[in-house]
Amino acid sequence: xxxxxxxxxxxxxxxxxxxxxxxxxxxxxxxxxxxxxxxxxxxxxxxxxxxxxxxxxxxxxxxxxxxxxxxxxxxxxxxxxxxxxxxxxxxxxxxxxxxxxxxxxxxxxxxxxxxxxxxxxxxxxxxxxxxxxxxxxxxxxxxxxxxxxxxxxxxxxxxxxxxxxxxxxxxxxxxxxxxxxxxxxxxxxxxxxxxxxxxxxxxxxxxxxxxxxxxxxxxxxxxxxxxxxxxxxxxxxxxxxxxxxxxxxxxxxxxxxxxxxxxxxxxxxxxxxxxxxxxxxxxxxxxxxxxxxxxxxxxxxxxxxxxxxxxxxxxxxxxxxxxxxxxxxxxxxxxxxxxxxxxxxxxxxxxxxxxxxxxxxxxxxxxxxxxxxxxxxxxxxxxxxxxxxxxxxxxxxxxxxxxxxxxxxxxxxxxxxxxxxxxxxxxxxxxxxxxxxxxxxxxxxxxxxxxxxxxxxxxxxxxxxxxxxxxxxxxxxxxxxxxxxxxxxx
Numbered sequence: 289x290x291x292x293x294x295x296x297x298x299x300x301x302x303x304x305x306x307x308x309x310x311x312x313x314x315x316x317x318x319x320x321x322x323x324x325x326x327x328x329x330x331x332x333x334x335x336x337x338x339x340x341x342x343x344x345x346x347x348x349x350x351x352x353x354x355x356x357x358x359x360x361x362x363x364x365x366x367x368x369x370x371x372x373x374x375x376x377x378x379x380x381x382x383x384x385x386x387x388x389x390x391x392x393x394x395x396x397x398x399x400x401x402x403x404x405x406x407x408x409x410x411x412x413x414x415x416x417x418x419x420x421x422x423x424x425x426x427x428x429x430x431x432x433x434x435x436x437x438x439x440x441x442x443x444x445x446x447x448x449x450x451x452x453x454x455x456x457x458x459x460x461x462x463x464x465x466x467x468x469x470x471x472x473x474x475x476x477x478x479x480x481x482x483x484x485x486x487x488x489x490x491x492x493x494x495x496x497x498x499x500x501x502x503x504x505x506x507x508x509x510x511x512x513x514x515x516x517x518x519x520x521x522x523x524x525x526x527x528x529x530x531x532x533x534x535x536x537x538x539x540x541x542x543x544x545x546x547x548x549x550x551x552x553x554x555x556x557x558x559x560x561x562x563x564x565x566x567x568x569x570x571x572x573x574x575x576x577x578x579x580x581x582x583x584x585x586x587x588x589x590x591x592x593x594x595x596x597x598x599x600x601x602x603x604x605x606x607x608x609x610x611x612x613x614x615x616x617x618x619x620x621x622x623x624x625x626x627x628x629x630x631x632x633x634x635x636x637x638x639x640x641x642x643x644x645x646x647x648x649x650x651x652x653x654x655x656x657x658x659x660x661x662x663x664x665x666x667x668x669x670x671x672x673x674x675x676x677x678x679x680x681x682x683x684x685x686x687x688x689x690x691x692x693x694x695x696x697x698x699x700x701x702x703x704x705x706x707x708x709x710x711x712x713x714x715x716x717x718x719x720x721x722x723x724x725x726x727x728x729x730x731x732x733x734x735x736x737x738x739x740x741x742x743x744x745x746x747x748x749x750x751x752x753x754x755x756x757x758x759x760x761x762x763x764x765x766x767x768x769x770x771x772x773x774x775x776x777x778x
Contacts, residue, residue: 483638
């Protein structure tokens, strides 16, 4: 059984007014409608639900010290039927009591499995003292919430999701209790899920206080210090509110470890990877528990390929060529096979680094860090071409790349074979909160047409997917739409 397969996701269908600031959602009815989820003080970092599938979900939480935790869940109808009967006669699925320990910094990631597709569930989190694990009656209700599973892969269903990355970089960290107000703006769009596309922390950067909240004025280099930086982010009330109501899928980029790192050659990566996995619900197969790349199927029309562009890559300074890889042989084969065999209308590839923005290194980490290379002969263009050739050779349609990393917005339409027909698109957003990037010259190797290219504001991308179209809007921190584009399905 896939121990980290999941379920969770708001199947809230957005209104036809895509990109509206206060678009309403159609949700399964329940007594929670319009009410905030309940979180108690014994869970100081809140809760999060991640890794949506049609059959399962992952629930994340952290207690403030050792505690006994039990989670129970059931469909809304079963909860409400039990409530009307004024008795609970085994209406729910329930975990055994689990004790949080220092070994995982008192975090837990709990699989909720055996769920049905397109169904709304309610969960309760019960927390008691670590010494009372056998006596459920001693536990108190610490959190409750709801989520909706994804539709099965033969059901066509509209989905709205948001994505962005780059949180708390270059001294633009938590300021005030809300910390990162952009998450309130994203939450107001009612996305079915959020794709957090890397740089969830800036462990290699110092956040001075003031103007930032205290607690991040150091560079992380050890497991314990990486944990502290993740906890610092969860101190932002806006982020906690967001995670309590919006399912997430999380990727990493470089600053979860340090700038422009290459995994096989970085001694800090194992500790940083452990902290990332402790603080985010991320699904991995039992035979490969460190794997971060995965694919998510949302109904008949969307398949999302989330790449790991860090863990297996060659050194950036290595010359580009047949031996140079960003994904590693196994992940590359997985991606190419997945693209060739996917039956989804839209094939969406989430890559933390963009396709055609050259991103040079520095003295400490020389070589180009993204797919595009530069005059020094580095970069990863050979492997990029392998992916593009599969798209062209197999005449794959409706392929979209989503990216981040460079701290500005860009949208590209690509015609790599120069036949006058657009073969795929790329949309780049961010930052959520970091220094805004400087617009740079772009690489012409894939023959892009620039649809949008702008910097100077924090932002996220908002996507609406149907069988017929892929519609995107770029929204700034205040909720203003800065750019929109629609691609019709072919």
